[in-house]
Amino acid sequence: MEIADLTPAERRVWRAFPRGEVVDFRRSDDEDAEDGHTWGPERTVRAKALRALLLAGTAEEGQVAALRVVGARITGVLDLQYAAVEHSVRLWGCHFERAAILYGAHVRQLNLSHSYLPALEAATLHVEGVLRLTDCRVPGQVRLGGARLSGALFLERARLGDEDEDPDDVLHLNHATVDDDMWAPGLTVHGQIQLNGAKVSGTVNLDEAMLINPGGTVLDARSFAVGTDMHAVRMRTQGRVNLRGATVAGGIDLTGARLSNPGGVALRASSVIARELWLRNAPRIEGTANLRRSQFELLHATPDVWPDAVRLDGLTYNALAPHLPAKQRLPLLEREEDGYVPHTYEQLTAAYRRIGDDAAARMVQLAKQRRHRTTLPWYAKLWGHLQDVTVGYGFRPMRAAAWLLTLLLTGTIAYTLKQPPALKAGEAPAFNPLFYTFDLLLPIIDFGQEKAFTPQGWYQWLSYALILAGWILATTIVAGITRAVSRQ
Template sequence: MEINELSPAERRVWRAFPRGGTVDFRRSDDEDPEDGHAWGPERTVRAKVLRALLLTGSAEEGEVAALRVVGARITGVLDLQYATVEHAIRLWGCHFERAAILYGAHVRQLNLGRSYLPAVEAATIQVDGVMRLSECFIPGQVRLGGARLSGALFLERARLGDEDEDQGDVLHLNHAAIDDDMWARGLTVHGRIRLNGTKVSGTVNLDEAVLVNPGDTALDAKSFSVGTDMQAVGMRAQGRVNLRGTTVAGGIDLTGARLSNPGGVALRASSVIAREFWLRNTHPIEGAVNLRRSQFELLHAAPDVWPDVVKLDGLTYSALTPHLPAEQRLPLLEREEDGYVPYTYEQLAAAYRRIGDDAAARMVQLAKQRRHRATLPRYAKIWGYLQDGTVGYGFRPMRAAAWLVALLLAGTLAYAQKRPPALKPGEAPAFNALFYTFDLLLPIIDFGQEKAFKPQGWYQWLSYALILSGWILATTIAAGITRTISRQ
């Protein structure tokens, strides 16, 4: 392409390229590139001119060539499909009339910050440095599937998708590899983000992001891998957030987030592995939560965060914060979609035991037995009620002592008023109402009183009741001791 074929605006760009100079067409700093269709020829550059510079241009001696253009209206298609570009590209605050095609391209550095683009087709792109789409407005799709970025990906305060149209996948990043951070603070997306199988070596930052795809999936990040932390502080998501199979070396932080998908699953974080999972000050989640088979060292969540339906079977955590009484944690386990799940109770009890709160752990174990009782047939429930009422399934051993004292007192008073006759009057020992009642109540103790005296009338029925009560107490106490030993 000859320079005499160029417009005045294009000549400025052509002359600045060999020395890496910046050509700034802006008339003010607050221009909106979305309105760039009205910009005149004095700031219009054809895409094919930029392509020719990037593919055939060279640097001046002692300079580093680069394409640096600010505030231009770019007409035609910037087509760099499969191209290898040795120069940095910075098209900042520009208005693209057509989608940019960078499929399979290999570029050194790409900065399209604050620009308006109808769409970006850049699947399998390779970027040796940083890729910036910060503050861009892209109403169409951004396709970066299979991209390889040696530096970071910046999407902070970008606006992707059209709120008036349903476009499905708006940001497609499946199976991409980013060797640094993915920085998307304040990102707004109308549609679906796909990060399936993507690997980010650094931090993923979605703080204050707004993801809008009601009734569908807003963030699809199955088998997502993050090298440090995944931050989504204050994020708002209308639609399902799917993190199934995600692995995060550090923590997942949803502090202050709003997750909403009424009638469906708001958060699916099953089979997730992360050091920490934070739901601190998170607004009550609207929609079901699925944390099945996930593993966290620390889970921070207040009881009021959880929705009416949860799926927690297989969820493993070492510590649960903030530390609250068991009475405030137990209602969550009753919301389990699958009904009674013993594992959830064992996990909660184990978390309390790790911090030395044995009383809370016993309360959780007692709640587990009561919940289990509701699943039993009627005849088995009767035995359960007896164990619960007498010794609290072994977790309330002092109840047995109270029952024994009460029965011992009742029997002693009754038989003190009406001494039973001796079976062999000449051989019977002196009657003692207290030890006679002991003999009736405790089957393993023999003071010789029970065998020497025979009550009559209703006192005989009282002795039967004391013997039966003693056996029940002894059996339930033994069951409780066995259960305690097995837990240890």
């Protein structure tokens, strides 16, 4: 293309390019690129003119060539498919009438901030530096699957997708590689973000993002890898967040995040490996939360953040924050969709033992036995109730002592009031109601009283009851102590 074939607006761009100068077509600093279809010919640039310049333009001696255009209306299709662009590209606040095609292109820097694009087709794009889509408005798809960015990806306050259209894969980053940060605070997406198999070496920032896809998936980040932290503070979602198999070297911060997908899964963070998961000060999750088989060093969440249905089987953590009594943590384990899951109780017990709260650990183990009892046949439930009432399954040892003292006092008083006759007169030792009751209650102790005296009437039935209670109590105490020792 010759310069003689260019419009006056295009000549300005071509003359500025060799020196990397900025061509600013704006009439005011607060223009909205979405209204760019009304801009006149004095600020209209054909896409084919920009393509020709990028592929054939050269730098002026002693200068660094670059395409730096602000506030232009770009007509036609900017087609740089498979192109190798050696210069920095900055099309700031521009209005693209057609979708830009950068499939397989290789560029040095690409800045489309504050621009309006119907869509962006840039799968397998290679950017040697930074890709900026800050404050962009893209009602269609942004396809960056398999892209390789040597710098950061900026999407601050970008608005992607159209709330009046059927939701689609609005931001497609599957298997993309970002060697720096993915910075997207304030991002708004109507549709789905796909990050399956993607890798970000730095930080992912989705603070105060709004992801909307009711009844569908808003964030699909299966096997997503993050080199440092993933921030989503005060993020709001309407749809499923899927982090299955994600690996985050640092923490996942969902402080104040509002996760909502009524009737479905709101948070799927199964098989996730991260140092920390923060749900501090977050409202109650609307929908199911799935954390099965995930691994965290710290899980920071208060009980009121969890929904009515959870899946926690295989979840492991070293510590819980904030530190709360066991009675506040236990109701969560009863919301398990898979029913009774012993592993969840063992994990909570281990967390309390690590901080030296043995009383809380015993309470969790007692709750585990009671929950397990609900799964047993009636006769096993009966035996379980007996162990619970007598010794609290071995986790309430003082309860056994109380039962022993009560029965001992009952027998002592009864046989003081009515001494049983001697079995063999003249050969029996002096009667002692206390030790006689001891003989009846404790099968392994023999003071010689039980064999020497034989009660009559209802006192005989009392002796039978004390013998039976002693055997039951001794058996449950041994079973409970054995269980408690094995837990230690």
